[in-house]
Amino acid sequence: MLVALANALTPILLIICLGFFLGKKTDYLDSPSLGALVSNLGLPALLLYSVLSMQMQVFSMLKIIAATVIVLAIVALASYSFLKILKLPTHFYLPPMVNPNTGNLGIPIAYALFGNEGMAIAVVISSVVQISHFTLGVGFMSGTYRPKQLLKNGPVIALLLGALLLSFKVSLPAPLMNTLNMLSHITLPIMLMLLGKSLSSLNIKESSKINRATALSLFRPAVGASSACLVVYFFPLSHLESSVLIVLNAMPVAVISYMLAIKFKGPVDEIALMILISLPTSLFTVGFLWWFYLKTT
Secondary structure (H helix, E strand, C coil), rough: CCCHHHHHHHHHHHHHHHHHHHHHHHHHHCCCCHHHEEEEEEHHHHHHHHHHHHHHHHHHHHHHHHHHHHHHHHHHHHHHHHHHCCCCHHHHHHHHHCCCCHHHHHHHHHHHHHHHHHHHHHHHHHHHHHHHHHHHHHHHHHHHHHHHHHHEEEEEEHHHHHHHHHCCCEEEEEEEHHHHHHHHHHHHHHHHHHHHHHHHCCCCCCCHHHHHHHHHHHHHHHHHHHHHHHHHHHCCCCHHHHHHHHHHCCCCCCCCHHHHHHCCCCCCHHHHHHHHHHHHHHHHHHHHHHHHHHCCC
């Protein structure tokens, strides 16, 4: 079992390390268009292909969306209370505490551990988290947000289109499905390399804040996984749906939180530390859950 987990996670870590190396030594991943390509084309194609190819039921999709929203709400309440105890400003620290890195880390891990069906569930969960990034994340850090931005978000559009096609039982022609499949195949490696590149460019100046960043980093995956475990206990999800929900909510602080902190002049160095520390913490949490729960129930 431990060998199976190592076999699943090792390629992910190697591609992240490759992205880190390329980010340090080359300019291969420097173009912002590469991230836009993944967000606006690759990830929507992956989402559409995954939910349509496995013929996910609309009711199942709605259950996953509802469960994800409830988990995020519980994490938000717990994080808000924790930040108040630490006397930290919630408008900068709450978004990175609530929103996990379900995109360029969570989806590949779900695919590695649970296969295509697990990945389909993961992209639905990740789409909900993306909505949270562009509402809670942008709204809290900037003080305002524009709901119209969601209408320009590729994964959100793909999620709505997929739900619409499934509702009316519309099947896309085979050549179009094959095209979506080919596009989806380029998405995961690029997402992982971009994560490595982002980690290579994090700017950490004040190591004196490491204790506080460590506490927040340990809190994020622990409360995320615990909240998901609580929700799946009461929510009518399948074992696979429950497992993917738990794993994705155990993910580390999302890199987009660092980008938002730069944009809105937040505690950039501390959030960078949170990302670096929460990454191994999350992988350990996933390994623990896989060993003691996800493979034995």
